[in-house]
Amino acid sequence: MIVIDDPHDERVAAFRLNERGLSNRPQRRDDGGGGLFMAEGDLVVERALAAGCRAVMALVDPLRPPPVVTELEPVCPVYAGGEAVRAAITKLGMPYAVVALFERPARLAARELTAQSQRLVIVEAVDNPVNIGSIARNALALGWDGLALDGTSADPLSRRSLRVSMGHALTLPHARTADLTGLVRDLADDGFVVCALTPSPTATPLDAMQPANRVALLVGSERAGLTAGALAAASHRVFIPMHTGVDSLNVAAATAIACWHLRPR
Numbered sequence: 001m002i003v004i005d006d007p008h009d010e011r012v013a014a015f016r017l018n019e020r021g022l023s024n025r026p027q028r029r030d031d032g033g034g035g036l037f038m039a040e041g042d043l044v045v046e047r048a049l050a051a052g053c054r055a056v057m058a059l060v061d062p063l064r065p066p067p068v069v070t071e072l073e074p075v076c077p078v079y080a081g082g083e084a085v086r087a088a089i090t091k092l093g094m095p096y097a098v099v100a101l102f103e104r105p106a107r108l109a110a111r112e113l114t115a116q117s118q119r120l121v122i123v124e125a126v127d128n129p130v131n132i133g134s135i136a137r138n139a140l141a142l143g144w145d146g147l148a149l150d151g152t153s154a155d156p157l158s159r160r161s162l163r164v165s166m167g168h169a170l171t172l173p174h175a176r177t178a179d180l181t182g183l184v185r186d187l188a189d190d191g192f193v194v195c196a197l198t199p200s201p202t203a204t205p206l207d208a209m210q211p212a213n214r215v216a217l218l219v220g221s222e223r224a225g226l227t228a229g230a231l232a233a234a235s236h237r238v239f240i241p242m243h244t245g246v247d248s249l250n251v252a253a254a255t256a257i258a259c260w261h262l263r264p265r
Helices: 012-017 019-023 042-050 083-090 109-117 129-141 157-166 180-190 228-233 251-261
Strands: 035-038 055-060 077-080 097-105 119-124 147-148 176-178 193-197 215-220 236-240
Touching: 012 055, 012 083, 012 097, 019 035, 035 042, 042 055, 042 097, 042 119, 042 180, 077 193, 109 147, 109 176, 109 180, 119 129, 119 251, 129 147, 129 157, 129 251, 147 180, 157 180, 176 180, 180 215, 180 228, 193 228, 193 251, 215 251
Parallel strands: 055 077, 119 147, 119 215, 147 176, 193 215, 193 236
Antiparallel strands: 035 097, 055 097
């Protein structure tokens, strides 16, 4: 471990980058990869390594380095600093015992993802990384194959998404699409049953839907809901019945319920 005592040490300058700086935002829209992502905590770091991601550098607690450091030391520089130093660098009030920067991996194109999937979650305009991380974790836990996002949705590899997903967003394949409505229409043409979640009581109750061989679940922004084009392209408009006075659930909670009901059997 390389001990540092100055939070402004240029060797760890990359840890001070915000999400835009880490992801190299124009590259984030490129399926070829580019930029970095930050894994926070030993569990997320372990899952990033297990997913085959390449570590660039790590920052650890010199007094209580977690066991994953033994996997990091052969592949990247490992810097060690006290709690105050690490808090100043990462801007976390309670810094993790390990954070690591990884190269952002290439991802599948949207059509490649749909070609290899039987169960797919499609997300439109969900810009909260906490929700995206929760959706990724829920989908993977319930046997779904992938996550497709439009250009306005949050990044599954952002710091908060990875924390909330406990690193599982690195395991669930994801893709971006510039034409979400076209993707939904193509899936329906390819034989997917595309269920668009909506709070509209005129939609079909979720528990009336029967699981099919190939299913896509379409979810949108909690405030605005799905666009008219996305709703029109779906095979079914589906709602989760609510008790009086509550019209909808958080998008991650609603996705979990729908993924469970429509899970592979």
